[in-house]
Amino acid sequence: MDPVIITCAITGAETTKEKQPALPVSPKEQAQAAEEAVRAGASIIHLHVREDDGKPSQRVERFEEVISAIKIRVPDVIIQISTGGAIGESIEKRSKPLELKPEMASLNLGTMNFGDDIFYNHPKDIVRLASEIQKRGIIPELEVYEIGMLENALRLVKQGVLKEPLHFQFVLGVPGGMSGDLKNLVHLMSFLPPHSHWAVAGVGRFQLPLAVQSLVLGGHVRVGFEDNIFYKKGVLAISNSQLVERIVRIAHEIDRPVADPKTARKILGIA
Numbered sequence: 001m002d003p004v005i006i007t008c009a010i011t012g013a014e015t016t017k018e019k020q021p022a023l024p025v026s027p028k029e030q031a032q033a034a035e036e037a038v039r040a041g042a043s044i045i046h047l048h049v050r051e052d053d054g055k056p057s058q059r060v061e062r063f064e065e066v067i068s069a070i071k072i073r074v075p076d077v078i079i080q081i082s083t084g085g086a087i088g089e090s091i092e093k094r095s096k097p098l099e100l101k102p103e104m105a106s107l108n109l110g111t112m113n114f115g116d117d118i119f120y121n122h123p124k125d126i127v128r129l130a131s132e133i134q135k136r137g138i139i140p141e142l143e144v145y146e147i148g149m150l151e152n153a154l155r156l157v158k159q160g161v162l163k164e165p166l167h168f169q170f171v172l173g174v175p176g177g178m179s180g181d182l183k184n185l186v187h188l189m190s191f192l193p194p195h196s197h198w199a200v201a202g203v204g205r206f207q208l209p210l211a212v213q214s215l216v217l218g219g220h221v222r223v224g225f226e227d228n229i230f231y232k233k234g235v236l237a238i239s240n241s242q243l244v245e246r247i248v249r250i251a252h253e254i255d256r257p258v259a260d261p262k263t264a265r266k267i268l269g270i271a
C-alpha cells in the first residue's frame with residue numbers, strides 16, 4: 001500500500017487550555033509539540049498560532065517565531081499554515097502569513113455554520129486566497145466540510161483558479177458540515193478527480209474511526225488537538241504525539257508505510 005502522510009494539527013484556533021491542559025500555546029510549547037509529533041511519525045504540521053494571552057492570531061511575526069522554533073528542532077517538517085484562522089477574522093489578516101511562503105497553506109472552500117458560529121468564506125475571498133497561495137508556489141490544502149465545497153473546488157479548476165493535482169482535507173464532524181459517517185467519506189471520495197490526494201480529519205469522536213477508515217481506503221490522516229482532545233471516550237489525550245503514535249501503530253499493523261517528510265513532499269509534488 002502507498003505510504004500514509006500524517007498531519008498533526010497541534011493547536012487550532014478554538015481549543016483552550018481549560019479544556020485540554022496539554023494544548024501547546026506558547027511558541028516553546030508549540031515547537032515541543034511539533035517535534036514530538038514529527039518524531040512520532042507526522043510529516044506535516046498544520047499550524048495556528050496564539051498570542052501570549054492564548055488568543056488565536058494571524059500575526060506574521062508570531063508565525064515566523066513559531067515556524068523558526070519548530071524548524072530548529074525538526075528542520076525537515078512540512079509546515080502548513082492556516083488561512084482559516086479563527087471565526088470572524090478578516091480575510092486580510094487570514095492571508096497575511098502567506099508572506100512567509102510556507103510549503104503549504106489551508107484553503108477553505110465555502111461558508112458554513114460552524115457549531116454555534118458562522119465560518120464565512122465569500123466566493124471572492126476564496127478566489128483571492130487561492131491566487132495568493134498559488135502565485136507564491138505554495139501547495140493549497142483544500143479544506144472540505146461538506147460535498148458542496150468539493151464541487152466548488154472542481155468549479156474553480158474549470159475556471160482556471162485552482163491547478164491540479166488537488167490535495168483535499170475532508171474535515172468531517174463539525175456541527176454544520178457533514179458528519180463523520182463512513183457513508184459521507186465514501187460519497188466524497190466518489191467525486192475526487194483522478195490523481196488527487198486526500199486526507200481525513202475527523203472532529204471529536206469521529207477522529208479515530210475516520211483515521212482508521214482512511215488508512216484502509218488509501219487516504220492520508222490528520223489528527224491533533226485542533227480537531228479532537230480525547231484519547232478515548234472521557235479520557236483526555238496526554239499529548240498530540242500520543243494521537244500520532246496510535247495512527248502509526250495501526251498503519252504498521254495493516255502494512256501501510258508512514259511517509260517521512262521527504263516522501264510526503266514527493267507525493268504532494270512539493271519541489
Ligand code: KMH
Nearest residue numbers: 013082083084085087106
Ligand atoms: N478555525 C476554523 C474556523 C483552517 O485552518 O484552514 C477554521 C480552520 C480551518 O481551522
Ligand code: ZN
Nearest residue numbers: 012082084226
Ligand atoms: Zn486549522
